[in-house]
Amino acid sequence: MAREFQAAEGGVMRVLQCLRPRLCRPKVLVSAVVAAALLYGALLMNGMPAHPKMPRWMEVNSCSxxxxxxxxxxxxxxxxxxxxxxxxxxxxxxxxxxxxxxxxxxxxxxxxxxxxxxxxxxxxxxxxxxxxxxxxxxxxxxxxxxxxxxxxxxxxxxxxxxxxxxxxxxxxxxxxxx
Known part of the structure; x- marks a missing residue:
């Protein structure tokens, strides 16, 4: 009985190991999309002209x-x-x-x-x-x-x-x- 359990347990572990790369893919994909969106947003903001009524300290490339x-x-x-x-x-x-x-x-x-x-x-x-x-x-x-x-x-x-x-x-x- 114990031997059958170990064999079944080993089989489950092999299945989980095979599925592991598939389970990680959505996380990698979401991380890549978020990183791309942040990079794209940063590039867009870098080219933005300062609003004429906006205080200097609120300008994108300003820190005072x-x-x-x-x-x-x-x-x-x-x-x-x-x-x-x-x-x-x-x-x-x-x-x-x-x-x-x-x-x-x-x-x-x-x-x-x-x-x-x-x-x-x-x-x-x-x-x-x-x-x-x-x-x-x-x-x-x-x-x-x-x-x-x-x-x-x-x-x-x-x-x-x-x-x-x-x-x-x-x-x-x-x-x-x-």
Missing amino acids: PRTNIAFLKTHKCASSAVQNIVLRYGDKHDLNFALPDRGNYFGIVGFTFNAGMMLSSPLNKLTPNIFAIHTKWDHAEVKKVMPQDTVFFTIVREPKAVFESLYIYGQFQMCKVI
Whole structure:
């Protein structure tokens, strides 16, 4: 009985080995198509003329430092690491920061940011270059306190990974289910 199983197992392995090159072909084909599309897109963009109303920093072949930055911190997405980089950049280049009166959060937790929260603070005498603090984001209100050419960005993460991270961070596995 064991001998028959080994023979059958060997036969299955030989069949799988024969099929292996066929199973890999779709992956190779998809990779080749994606690479060709990216290369074709890059070639097309290289020849694009700059849009006359487009700011210089948005031109395809342009790279220039930005000093007016608004960063939306998103929980459990490595946003504290990105915030640290942005704050160090601002410090190195002697830029002004939007800061709350105390703590590390604009407004009372749960309330959406409004321009008055920052403008009323004695710490914010100058127009800020960097907005990278915890807050419940309201884009229109943040835009009111930042210069016209501000770059707005955030960081996102795959939702399942965010949920798992929050679950572990909040120690929900320790909660009793009723």
